[in-house]
Amino acid sequence: DAGITQSPRHKVTETGTPVTLRCHQTENHRYMYWYRQDPGHGLRLIHYSYGVKDTDKGEVSDGYSVSRSKTEDFLLTLESATSSQTSVYFCAISESRQGPGELFFGEGSRLTVL
């Protein structure tokens, strides 16, 4: 299995509080991604990173920010959580030099915003 660890795995928080999810990899892969998965929507890309300090927005980036200060860590921050951000969040990594290729996923972080 690819070495991807997400933390926390489960979190319950209240509306308006900040939340940070962490993704840690031991594969030294260049590309890292944050997806959210919701019933009826499938997996949707929030943000991704193609190198240290290099990040870009995905299709559902509003209300989220990311940071990547080291190759191995990719942080997803909800500055002020809302109930619509209740979801399962997946981190993924990839090392494809020729465009989008195989992603390896973490186990997911279930976030509930009350």
Added chain:
Amino acid sequence: EDKVVQSPLSLVVHEGDTVTLNCSYEVTNFRSLLWYKQEKKAPTFLFMLTSSGIEKKSGRLSSILDKKELFSILNITATQTGDSAIYLCAVGRWDGGSQGNLIFGKGTKLSVKP
């Protein structure tokens, strides 16, 4: 707008049946099409297809891509209860500046009854 459409959304079969899952797409700068299996946690990689007409096989699973008609199928023969899962189709596109990313369909939920 780029999109990936999977059908059917859900499917119930009995052990031993053969199933065909469909994935059609409209994506600019197509690079690859990938299939994933998702049981209770993280999606796991099955196949990546980049060329038309070349079947990829792994045991009882096989997949083929038609780049002219913009679709792919995933076949599972002699289904087993362990094949019960959500099957995800994703299409990779090349953004030019960075690696690009994957767009996922909503998935097909397959249930295999004993």
